[in-house]
Amino acid sequence: MRIDLHCHSTASDGTDTPAELVRHAAAAGLDVVALTDHDTTRGHAEAIAALPAGLTLVPGAELSCRIDGISMHLLAYLFDPEEPALLAERELVRDDRVPRAKGMVAKLNALGVPVTWEQVERIAVGGSVGRPHVASALVELGVVETVSDAFTEEWLADGGRAYMPKHETDPFEAIRLVKAAGGVCVFAHPAAAKRGRTVPESAIAEMAAAGLDGIEVDHMDHDDAAKDRLRGLAKDLGLLVTGSSDYHGSRKTVALGDYTTDPEVYGEITRRATGAFPVPGAGGV
Numbered sequence: 001m002r003i004d005l006h007c008h009s010t011a012s013d014g015t016d017t018p019a020e021l022v023r024h025a026a027a028a029g030l031d032v033v034a035l036t037d038h039d040t041t042r043g044h045a046e047a048i049a050a051l052p053a054g055l056t057l058v059p060g061a062e063l064s065c066r067i068d069g070i071s072m073h074l075l076a077y078l079f080d081p082e083e084p085a086l087l088a089e090r091e092l093v094r095d096d097r098v099p100r101a102k103g104m105v106a107k108l109n110a111l112g113v114p115v116t117w118e119q120v121e122r123i124a125v126g127g128s129v130g131r132p133h134v135a136s137a138l139v140e141l142g143v144v145e146t147v148s149d150a151f152t153e154e155w156l157a158d159g160g161r162a163y164m165p166k167h168e169t170d171p172f173e174a175i176r177l178v179k180a181a182g183g184v185c186v187f188a189h190p191a192a193a194k195r196g197r198t199v200p201e202s203a204i205a206e207m208a209a210a211g212l213d214g215i216e217v218d219h220m221d222h223d224d225a226a227k228d229r230l231r232g233l234a235k236d237l238g239l240l241v242t243g244s245s246d247y248h249g250s251r252k253t254v255a256l257g258d259y260t261t262d263p264e265v266y267g268e269i270t271r272r273a274t275g276a277f278p279v280p281g282a283g284g285v
Contacts, residue, residue, distance in 0.1 A: 003032040003261040005058060005269075006075060006188065006216065006244030010125050011035075011043030012062075013132040015249030018043035019050035022281075026052040028256040032266060032278070034058035034077060034244070039093045040128050041081040051281035058269075058278050062188060063178075064093050066168035070197045071158055072187065074174050075216065075242075078273030079183025086177040089169055094128050096167040101129045103164035104156065108134075111161060113143055131156050132251055147251055151195060158196035175211045182275020186214040186242050191230055192221035201233055208237040213272060218243025218259040220252075240265050 008014035009021045016024060018035060021043075025033040035047050035057060044059045051057050060077040079086060101120055108115045115137045123140075124133045135150035144150045153160045169177075178185050187207065191198055204215065217230045218241075234241045243259040246252070270278060 001031040001263045001266070002029055002257055003263060003266045004030055004245050004247070004257050004259070005032075005034040005060075005077070005186075005242050005261050005266070006036050006062070006219075007033055007247040007256065008037050008062075008249075009035060009043045009047070010127045011040055012037035012128040013124075013130045013248060013251065014127075015251050018047035021247075021249075022047050022051050022055060022057060025256050026055045026281075030055060030257050032056045032058060033256070034060045034075075036060040036062045036075055036077075038062050038128050038130060039064055039090045039097075041090075042128075044081070048279050051279060053281045055281040056278045057281070059276055060183075061090065063090070063174050064166070064168045065171040065174050067171050067199060067203055070199050071168060071195075072171060072199050073189070074171055074178070075186040075188045075244075076174075076178045077184045077186070077269055078276045078278070079178050079181035080275035083177075083181035083275065086181045089174070089177055093167050093169065097129050100164045100166040101131075101134060104131070104134050104162050107162040107164065108138075108155075113138070113141065113162075115141060132248065134162075136251065148194075171207055172210050175207060179211050182273060184213045184269050184272050185211065186216055186240070186269075187212060188216050189219045189221050189246065190215050191226035192219070193226075194221060204233065205237055208239055212239065213269070214240030214242055214265070216244055217241045218261075219246060220254045220259065221246075240268060 009018040063074040123136045135147040138150045242261045245258045
C-alpha cells in the first residue's frame with residue numbers, strides 16, 4: 001500500500017480542487033490519501049464525491065497552533081467534523097485569516113511592494129487564505145522566484161518584515177479537542193527549521209503525555225539527520241511515525257506520494273479513531 005497522509009486542496013492553499021486532488025492521487029498510484037486542508041473540512045464532500053475506485057480518503061485537517069511563541073501545525077485525522085467545540089475553534093482560526101492577510105498586504109505596500117488584496121483573493125480562489133497565497137502574489141510580481149523564497153525574514157517568515165500574527169490554538173487544547181471529537185493527532189513537520197523556530201523536544205514530550213499520537217518524520221523539509229533524530233524521539237516517547245508529501249499542487253515542487261506512511265502505522269491510526277472512518281472510493285465522477 002502507498003499511503004500519503006498530508007495533502008492540500010483549493011479549500012485552503014493547494015492548487016488542485018478536492019476532486020482533482022483525489023484523481024491525481026489515484027493516477028500517482030496511491031492507495032490512501034488524506035485531505036488535510038488548513039483549519040477546514042470544507043473540501044471533504046467534493047473529494048468523496050469524486051473518489052475513484054481503489055483509492056481510500058482519510059478525512060482530516062491541519063490545525064494552526066502556537067506554543068511559547070513558536071508556530072506549529074497539528075494534523076488531525078478522522079475526527080467528527082461537526083463536534084461543536086472543535087468546530088468553533090477551527091472557525092475562530094479561519095475567521096482571523098482574512099484580517100491577517102490584509103495586514104500582510106498593507107505591510108508589503110509600506111515596503112514598496114505593489115501587491116493588492118484583490119490579487120491575493122484571486123489566488124486564494126475562495127479557500128482559507130494564508131501566507132502561501134500572499135507568497136504566490138510575490139512570485140507573480142517577480143519579487144521572489146518561488147513561494148518558498150517568500151518565507152524568509154525579509155518577507156513572510158515568523159518575525160519577518162511583512163509577517164502578521166493570527167489566532168492560533170494552544171496545541172494542548174488542540175489535542176484535547178481532537179481527542180474529544182474522536183480523532184488522532186500527529187505533529188506536522190516538527191523539524192522544518194527553514195520555516196522558523198522549531199518546537200523543543202521537551203515540549204513534544206509534554207504533548208505526547210497529553211495524548212499526541214505521532215510525529216511526521218518523512219517530509220521534504222527534513223534532512224536525513226533530522227529524520228534520524230525524530231525517529232529516535234518517537235521511539236523514546238512511544239509515538240507513531242508518519243511520512244507525507246504535504247502536497248500543495250503547483251505551489252510546491254513535491255509530488256503526491258513522494259513520502260509515504262507505513263501501512264501498519266496507518267492501521268493503528270484507523271484503530272485509534274472513533275470520530276470518523278476512512279472512505280473507500282466507489283468510482284466518483
